[in-house]
Amino acid sequence: MGNKITVTFGSQHIAIPEPVSFVFETENEMITKVDVDVGYVHRGIEQAAVTKFKFNNVQFLLARVCGFCSITHAGAYIHGVEKLLGVETNKRIDYLRLIVTELDRMHSHLLANGHVAEVCGYENLFMQSVKYRENATEILEAITGNRVQYDYYQIGGVSRDLSAEHIEMIDVKLKELRVNVLKLRDFFDTDYTFGLKTKGVGTVTYEMAKAYNTAGSIARASGLRMDARNEFDFLPYEEVGYKLQTRTEGDVWARCMVRFDEVINSIDMCLYAVNNLPEGEIKVKSKGKPKGETFIRVEAPRGECFYYIKGNGTKIMERVRIRVPTYANIPVLRELFVGSQYSDAQAIVLSFDPCLSCTAR
Template sequence: MKKTIHIPIGSQHISLLEPVRFSFECENETIIKVEADVGYVHRGVELACTTKFKFKQVGYVVARVCGLCAIVHSTCYTLGIEELMGIEVPKRASYLRLIANELDRIHSHLLCLSHTAENAGYEALFMRIMKDRELVMEVQEAMTGNRIQFDYVSIGGVNKDMNSELEGVIRNKLGLLHQKVAEIKELFDNNWSLSLKYKNVGVITKEMAYRSSLLGPIARASGVNFDVRNDSDYLPYSELGFKSITMEGGDIHSRNMVRLFELFESIRLIETALDGMPEGEIAAKVRGTPEGESYMRVEAPRGECFYYLKASKGQYLDRVRIKTPTFGSVPGMIEALKGSNYADVPAIIASFDPCLSCTAR
């Protein structure tokens, strides 16, 4: 008689937010083997970027790779193409880009936290976090003009300037958000279903994280101090005294905690950036065509986002290679799922904050 049970989950499932399929081999309640299939929403963005769109338009195309981290993709692409064209970006534009990126991180992390709460059976907290997230969305709309697809970054600078009135709005709303996040953090720390239940579930040890080259909040929750904001100088993070957050637990609880502490860090970064906002132009003149190869990374809310660009002095690029954070963390996800209880699966998957539209592009 066969001793194991085969259970598929996905591609459409009530606990999954996006189309991904896992198939588990279970021994009683324990998972012993996992297979993942991620390519359900492949759209061929890489091909379109090199055949249909000119290099000035590609920034808007890659922004559509993902709805949640749209600005990360366009920032990463733009930084790469600016390096190929040798454009010096004005300091003010760099600061504005950083603020937009951090706002994006705040709203993405809040969304992830709300879903983890929902998967713990805590619908009320889900509603509450979504309500507080509305504050960031309003700030984003006031700053960039759109709620989700910002189209804020363009080659040479940014599209919209900041004025003192807007600065007041941002400071006001972020101050409010700081209080609310502090309350949410208290809940995640003290509430039984969110803290005790989530401890020692889906553990990833430091060695495992290094071995499967994990990235983003998941790696930092396992004690790996790896953050592209430390390792890249293209956005002025080091000028603002950025400190990365690491925790040792490696379980769902520490991943949530890393995200919560990063929210505070992001709010602090935005406020510091507003204090030291340099005056000047917001966009540089763009002339010429790109040439050469560029390797560029930006820290997305879920980890490291990588772009490889190759161009040879034409209107069209030769190659655009996109590596998105979730794609790199799928092997880690499989490791975390092995040996855990079947009932914990939705919580573990939600704690990885998977973004499958990014992954399959």
């Protein structure tokens, strides 16, 4: 029929930096059908991890699965390898890893929320989000030496230590960031036009979230109490004051708000961790080759990231399998589009904070 318009959204599109292709069929801008193609970023990382790299180098490859959650990917792998090798890390290492992981979450969440604002046509809010996010990246740079791809995790430890000056600086910056994030959160919470664009849009109900097995902030925004940090012991979250953040609305706005709540929780955790940093070495010795199989669940910024690794006692791992949160979220995302306006589609996609390079690997 002549009233249909097929709209391609991606792979090269300004609203999503990653190559992903949605093909919408719209009638009067209302989406009636959608095709999703997430395979553009497939590079064959799982294959490379078991053929080309030694087990003690794989984390550098896995960090490049995704720039946003590089630390969680590398972390998950290393937690697994440490399990296989039987390495016991000390408290200081755990705390340092936690700080960096949470800082990573902060900058990822802030950018994700900013990006939602950007695709809603709220450029100013995006700029403010990016501006405040710089605090987090500056801290990361100070700790790890790089802004985005910081190969901080190493088997048995971390790559750099935190000095007293650093701690002081981090403390100041985090406090500053906390004030700013609260300000931003208030903006997202109360802004009228942003609310028009996001409230009640792309609602994932509790039942849907459960039925489609969603992960991460999408699940939590629908009231599903699930978080790998809560359920799987990979870093000492209970000690530093972790709180599970949920909401019940399940729409685009709720997802943004959940992210803000998590950012604030992360800041609190980091502040606690930085100020109560235990003494100790930053690296423990490890010996041998990984043998046996194990699985790891970690909470990436986008949700639960699941690793299965298997070693056979050689330098090369036998299996590295990754299941990432965005992949779990794509089915419900498809479901949401049908019946919503094309002008809301971008906000819906970006509110899922999709990470296609994780998804396709």
